[in-house]
Amino acid sequence: MKKMIITGVNGFIGRCAMEYFSKDYEITGIDLADRYCEDGAEIHYYQCNMSKDSQELANIFTGVQPDVILHCAGSANVGASIVNPMADLDGNLHSLYQLLLALQSFEKRPKIIFLSSAGVYGNPKQLPITEKDALAPISPYGVHKQMGEELCSYYNRVHGYHIRCVRIFSAYGSGLRKQLLWDIYQKYLNTGRIDLFGTGNETRDFIHISDILRALELILGYQGPEEIFNVANGEEVSIRELAEIYAAQLGEKTDIVRFNGETKVGDPQNWRADISLLKKIGYEKKMDLTEGIREYVGWVKQQA
Missing domain, CATH: 3.90.25.10 (UDP-galactose 4-epimerase, domain 1)
Structure with a gap:
């Protein structure tokens, strides 16, 4: 069975992803908390402050040898990023950087999905928003997600990584607190x-967690050149x-x-996303x- 690492596995999307992908992958979860929040779940779990130590991550990756890394770790709170932008930088950018550094010496290049955000667009000049439209974030959270995307692009281009960035719009669903x-x-x-x-x-542009997870599955199976996807329903x-x-x-x-x-x-x-690319690879709202x-x-x- 293929192996998947989910970072931020105790968060809303991370936890739902663990349940969804466990049918096809052996799941290893990483999070700040001392244990996985769902008692009785079949999951290998590591407590780790990802923003601090790439060597600890490298040790985990060496042991697991993942085929896929779903990077869900980080804050998703615009208001908190304005109050404490340094904490948001630490959670959203430093954790990603340490993850990429930890993989740099690996010969194996797992598929990586970085959960970005529609926050990178700010107030767009026109709707619907395409992946090629200019980015103009209006919060530290959006700025840090944009920086994360640029970091992913650099590692794809220079170090041969296989990273897709998904700009999730307004996610919702049971379990979101x-x-x-x-x-x-x-x-x-x-x-x-x-x-x-x-x-x-x-x-x-609201999208239910069940539709998000199916979109992520489609993106994992995609073999084309695009590195960035809007994940939404194209509905205002x-x-x-x-x-x-x-x-x-x-x-x-x-x-x-x-x-x-x-x-x-x-x-x-x-906000309203252009989801032509997502539809092209088979996405339909359910x-x-x-x-x-x-x-x-x-x-x-x-x-x-």
Whole structure:
């Protein structure tokens, strides 16, 4: 059986990826925590601060001899990157650099997927956004993801690595304990309302975790020259529309949804991805947004 290393395996995408890919790969997980968060899971696990020591990583890689590395480690918090940009740099860029350094002396070149972000685009001049459009990040998080992509390009070009960068847009799904869908439920629990920043007219391109994982599987099997992929559904959905769908799934009227008109630093206005390349390699959306939110609401109610 082929071997896959998943970094950041205790995070949302890392944990879901472990469950999804375990049918085809022997999984080794790496994370900061002292153990894997899902008790009883069949996984080889290493605690490691990836941003500090490439030699420790090299020892793990030597023992595992991975065919694939799915690099999910790092922060995914725009607000936190603004408050503490150095911590975000450490988690999002230094960990990647140490990983690439640890592999430099290896003759074997595993396939690597680096989880980048639509945050590299900032506020695009036109929609939909293609992979070739100019990058203009508006947060330290976006800047560090852009730097990570450039680092991957350098290692592909100079050292013969096999790295794909995936720009994930607005990911959601059961198990996500942060970001918009989680925050909406916490506000609803505390106040009975859904009070949000902005005007509600801001848009995002939402993609369910199950669709993300199928996209990653397709990208792993891709043999062509492209190194960067948008991972999204190519659909522009307003935050108001999403919040009103959420309210309906809670059994509430849409008038509990309110917006304060204030823009948060680092938040873009409008996003919709061009996913022509992803479709070219076989991607089709499976999870409808309303059904995905229904599933999420069912899960989040059990977490209180």
